[in-house]
Amino acid sequence: MNLLRNAVAYAENEDGWAQLSVVGSRIGNQASLDARNYGYPRLVDLLAAIDLFEMKRVNNHPQIRHKRRVAIAGG
Structure with missing residues (x-):
């Protein structure tokens, strides 16, 4: 998961979106991750499932970014 998060963070633009092709290239340069080993035919399918x-x-x-977490006020 850290590999995926870091690859997205590396490739993101000022709006937080990253081109999937750049993310895939970054992952390929860092490790030999293959989406098929996780039951998905393509990286886009693996990332969509996460x-x-x-x-x-x-x-x-395709473009990808970290989901924004909404803080809940109060308690």
């Missing part, structure tokens, strides 16, 4: 990230497509190119 509840830590949100995804969108821009011109049919």
Whole structure:
């Protein structure tokens, strides 16, 4: 999970979104992670299944960012 988080953080732009191709390249440079070893045909499918990230497509190119956590006030 740290590898995925760090790769997204490395590739993110000022809005927090990262191009999946850059994230995949970063992961490939750091380790030999293969989504198929986790039961997913592609990295995009693996990341979509993890509840830590949100995804969108821009011109049919997937982008990913860390999900924003909403703090609950009061108690």
